[in-house]
Amino acid sequence: MPRFHYKAVGEDGQLVQGELQAPSHDAAIEWLQDHGHTPIRAVESGTEKAIPASTTAPRLPRPLQKRRKLDIGRFTRDLSTLLAAGVQLERALQILAEMAEDTNTAGLLSRLLDEIREGASLAGAMEAQQGVFSKFYLNMVRAGEAGGAVETVLGRLAVFMEQYHELKSSIKSALIYPSILITITVASVIILVVFVVPQFATLFEDMGQELPLPTRIVIGFGEAFQKYGLAVALLVSALIYLLRRQLAKPQFRYRWDKWLLGLPLLGELITKIEVTVFARTLGTLLSSGVPMLTALGIVKETHTNRLLREAVESIADNVEQGQGLAGPMLETGHFPRLASHLVQVGEETGQLEQTLNRLADIYDREVTTSIQRMLALVEPVLIIGLGIVVGGIIMSILVAVLSVNDLAF
Numbered sequence: 001m002p003r004f005h006y007k008a009v010g011e012d013g014q015l016v017q018g019e020l021q022a023p024s025h026d027a028a029i030e031w032l033q034d035h036g037h038t039p040i041r042a043v044e045s046g047t048e049k050a051i052p053a054s055t056t057a058p059r060l061p062r063p064l065q066k067r068r069k070l071d072i073g074r075f076t077r078d079l080s081t082l083l084a085a086g087v088q089l090e091r092a093l094q095i096l097a098e099m100a101e102d103t104n105t106a107g108l109l110s111r112l113l114d115e116i117r118e119g120a121s122l123a124g125a126m127e128a129q130q131g132v133f134s135k136f137y138l139n140m141v142r143a144g145e146a147g148g149a150v151e152t153v154l155g156r157l158a159v160f161m162e163q164y165h166e167l168k169s170s171i172k173s174a175l176i177y178p179s180i181l182i183t184i185t186v187a188s189v190i191i192l193v194v195f196v197v198p199q200f201a202t203l204f205e206d207m208g209q210e211l212p213l214p215t216r217i218v219i220g221f222g223e224a225f226q227k228y229g230l231a232v233a234l235l236v237s238a239l240i241y242l243l244r245r246q247l248a249k250p251q252f253r254y255r256w257d258k259w260l261l262g263l264p265l266l267g268e269l270i271t272k273i274e275v276t277v278f279a280r281t282l283g284t285l286l287s288s289g290v291p292m293l294t295a296l297g298i299v300k301e302t303h304t305n306r307l308l309r310e311a312v313e314s315i316a317d318n319v320e321q322g323q324g325l326a327g328p329m330l331e332t333g334h335f336p337r338l339a340s341h342l343v344q345v346g347e348e349t350g351q352l353e354q355t356l357n358r359l360a361d362i363y364d365r366e367v368t369t370s371i372q373r374m375l376a377l378v379e380p381v382l383i384i385g386l387g388i389v390v391g392g393i394i395m396s397i398l399v400a401v402l403s404v405n406d407l408a409f
Contacts, residue, residue: 080154283356
């Protein structure tokens with residue numbers, strides 16, 4: 001029977017830890033709960049991966065590397081669960097500080113605890129940790145403190161960050177395979193033109209025969225790459241650097257974002273991602289009691305596309321003049337009609353927050369579908385392109401070899 005190392009909070013609010021035998025992880029959690037403990041972590045002995053104690057149990061901050069910031073998502077989930085279990089705020093922060101395995105994390109939690117003991121609110125203590133907690137996060141916590149439901153707001157924050165992380169992870173995961181194919185293509189071409197082609201070029205020169213045009217092109221490309229490859233790499237790096245410098249300028253960045261939105265497939269995908277972020281962020285803020293205008297100001301900062309930022313600013317101006325949310329969204333021309341219509345239904349039924357969260361779920365799935373469609377188009381193109389490039393180089397060498405053999409006979 002496996003053994004589980006556990007950490008939990010006892011009925012007296014004290015941290016308890018030890019080991020127990022149980023047939024499964026769920027059975028270990030059930031045993032802890034039956035004995036009046038609030039499970040924090042249960043890990044099977046001999047494994048390094050922490051298994052969440054339950055669907056709502058906290059996951060403590062993982063060991064952080066030097067200079068790494070606090071894992072906000074895990075901290076938020078941990079603190080929300082402890083507060084929901086009835087643990088006082090000071091004691092909850094103390095428990096998390098004691099559980100932290102990294103000195104940077106423990107130090108940050110200790111500073112939060114010191115601020116609160118000196119009379120600061122949780123939001124005030126977090127704001128004092130400059131650059132750690134975002135404006136969005138701080139406004140959510142302030143709204144929770146004003147409404148007396150900090151643990152509920154922290155739970156919503158944890159869910160929001162998990163969903164946002166999943167969206168980013170799905171996008172990054174989708175880029176892995178195309179990136180691997182492109183890397184393989186570039187590496188294959190470099191190996192062929194730098195190491196393989198020169199060997200055959202020397203052989204053909206000794207033959208003294210005129211080579212076929214494809215072979216001369218490949219050999220010429222190889223020689224040019226050997227001579228100017230470093231210069232080309234430096235030029236590309238310089239162009240990338242200049243592009244990044246230009247993107248820091250508002251006017252150029254605006255034109256760049258407008259160009260991206262106009263691309264056939266990529267523009268549609270960017271729009272869906274931005275709509276997902278807009279709906280998820282605004283719905284979470286409104287459901288936590290943040291006023292509409294304040295929420296729109298925060299939402300504007302979450303958008304990376306300047307056109308969408310401008311659109312949200314326009315929406316906020318119209319809302320300030322007494323208009324609803326759906327009409328100004330449609331007028332901007334950057335939000336899909338489906339999004340505007342669903343928001344209108346939410347306003348008419350008085351369920352705007354829930355409608356925004358459902359809208360985010362819809363477009364979250366749309367993003368996944370769009371990525372899969374793009375990959376379905378991109379992957380065959382990359383594979384065929386890889387085959388054509390590598391195969392073309394090999395065939396040019398084979399044609400030359402065959403022509404030399406024909407001349408020999």
